[in-house]
Amino acid sequence: MTKQLSFLPKIDRAATQEKLEGILESVRIYKQFGMMRKEMKVTPSYERREHGPTHAVGKPLEDVAISNIQQSKREEWLEKMAFRVEQALSRFGNSTAGKNQRDIIVKRYLEDEDVCDYMVYNEIGMSERTYRRVKARAFYKLAFALRLEVYETEETGGNES
Template sequence: MTKQLSFLPKIDRVATQKKLEGVLESVRLYRQFGMMREEMKVTPSYEIRYHGPTNDVGKPLEDVAMANIQQSKREEWIKQTSFRIDQFLSRLGNGRAGKDQRNIIIKRYLEDEDVCDYMVYNEIGMSERTYRRVKARVFYKLAFALRLEVYETEETGGNE
């Protein structure tokens, strides 16, 4: 028999889940604390230097400015991602399935306190099996909505 050609690449579920959980954790922390700006040290540090002079000129103001620019770019990205997550959650629908999916993402990943899966499915009133299925489904959708999916790479023998 001939093997059917597949034009769609396969999704690496484990890598996608880790990537999405990392983004959701960053968004949760951003919503909880915001971004902290780096400030310049005003007082000198009186530490003993055991090495000789390096003749390096320190540029603390420039270092702080560069760090804050990078931080503001990251803050803008997290703000956009947070907005896109909110948009996604609002478009899940008002039926039972949409509410369950929305509750899973909000209660497990976006609320202030870090909770475990068993706490969430007990609070929602779901069985563990149903919870796992619904969570996998909404993770798949959210990863595509945020363009965070990770594709499997096929390794060939190199002789083709």
Template sequence: MGRRRIHVYHALFDSLPVDEAATRAAVEKRLEEVRRYRQVGWIRKEAFITAGYEPRLHGATHVVSQPTERLAIGNVDKEAELIRKSELLDLAMERLSEEQREVIRRSYLDQKAEYDFISCGEMGISDRTYRRIKASAIRLLAAALKLEVYQEEPHTSKHGVG
């Protein structure tokens, strides 16, 4: 990534009222969700109680409860959502530089969790450079995945009293 592109991204992010901590937390949550899905897959929920087939004469007979159907639909929808999130992350990762992809992969997506100081030693870069690359990659992923969290401006009344 050239210097000019870096300055354009920093100017863009500095001009927006983005809550850096909340945005980082949202991106890290998404990365953790995708990492778990890729390693384990989706663990489907199962019904704990099977409906009885005896007529119930004590209540409203027109009410239909379909917990198993709702559970099955929820399982299919959740798995489709996780597949879509994984594919979107792959597309967003393609937009990062090679160093940024490597840092994100090592920090969040690998099966074995490594400390940052070990990863930066293996990559041959300083801890400060590693953290700078990681922060810029997270900002770019937040924009690509539309996970930015904006700061709310304080509301003031007409009379200037908060």
């Protein structure tokens, strides 16, 4: 018997789910709080401190400015990712399946912090088995839409037969 060639790489489901959950968690926190900018301390510190070399010059204003610039780059990335997630979820379709998939992702990962799976499938009115299947399909679609899928690497060592 000859083996059928497959040109599509296999997806590492666990790694893809972990990556996507991390992104969704970051987006949820960004939507709730936004980014907090650092501010320079203006009150003096009256605690004793040991002096080091006296030629060192502290630049607290510049340090705060650099930190805020780095934070604003992350904020831009999070804003773009939040927009992409919303856009991908809106393209799930208006059918019952698409609506269920969208509801699962939004209720479980984007609304509140301490929401468990059983709370979501009870709220939606779905059995646990159906919920798990629909959630897996929704993750698969969302990972492809956001280009976050992780592929398995085959370790054949070059001796394929």
